[in-house]
Amino acid sequence: MSYCPHCKVEYREDFSSCADCSAALTSEPPASPKHTPKKVQAAYAAPTFLCSATHGTTSDILLAALRGKGIPAQARHRGAGEFLTIYMGASAQGMDIFVPSDMLEQARNIAANFSDIVLDDTDNENFAADLQQTARGKRLKSWILLALFVGLPGLLVLVLHLLWQ
Numbered sequence: 653m654s655y656c657p658h659c660k661v662e663y664r665e666d667f668s669s670c671a672d673c674s675a676a677l678t679s680e681p682p683a684s685p686k687h688t689p690k691k692v693q694a695a696y697a698a699p700t701f702l703c704s705a706t707h708g709t710t711s712d713i714l715l716a717a718l719r720g721k722g723i724p725a726q727a728r729h730r731g732a733g734e735f736l737t738i739y740m741g742a743s744a745q746g747m748d749i750f751v752p753s754d755m756l757e758q759a760r761n762i763a764a765n766f767s768d769i770v771l772d773d774t775d776n777e778n779f780a781a782d783l784q785q786t787a788r789g790k791r792l793k794s795w796i797l798l799a800l801f802v803g804l805p806g807l808l809v810l811v812l813h814l815l816w817q
Contacts, residue, residue: 653679655678655681656670656682657677658673658675696724698752699752700750702763705746705766706746707746713766714763718749718759718762721758721762723758724751725750725759727750728748
């Protein structure tokens with residue numbers, strides 16, 4: 653077998669130069685590095701509840717703002733929200749945002765600029781009311797779309813049928 657000393661790629665015997673870097677191939681395998689660098693992972697404090705977002709879009713924007721400031725943040729669906737998002741494409745149950753406990757104050761300062769979030773977990777009555785209002789709005793939009801795409805064509809077919817008789 654032949655080996656490229658630069659790319660460390662193995663070739664069949666009938667090759668004389670590397671296809672990538674055009675270096676002459678050698679018969680001895682390249683030496684493996686003595687020390688392989690390990691991937692360093694930052695150690696963060698335990699995740700702490702930051703806020704609840706009423707919409708998935710709001711949570712995505714907040715997560716991007718937090719991560720843009722170097723704060724690792726996670727979003728978790730409330731209740732069966734993850735299942736509903738997978739099955740139906742959306743969930744009206746909201747999302748909880750978590751950040752490391754040592755970055756909580758900095759994250760709260762960033763989150764204070766958002767209007768669709770609940771910063772305090774004790775404010776669940778307002779959050780529940782917001783969720784009900786959001787669900788009511790989505791139901792209304794669904795009925796309007798259903799009327800436009802099913803009712804209107806059905807009415808048109810009925811009128812045309814009556815005119816042709």
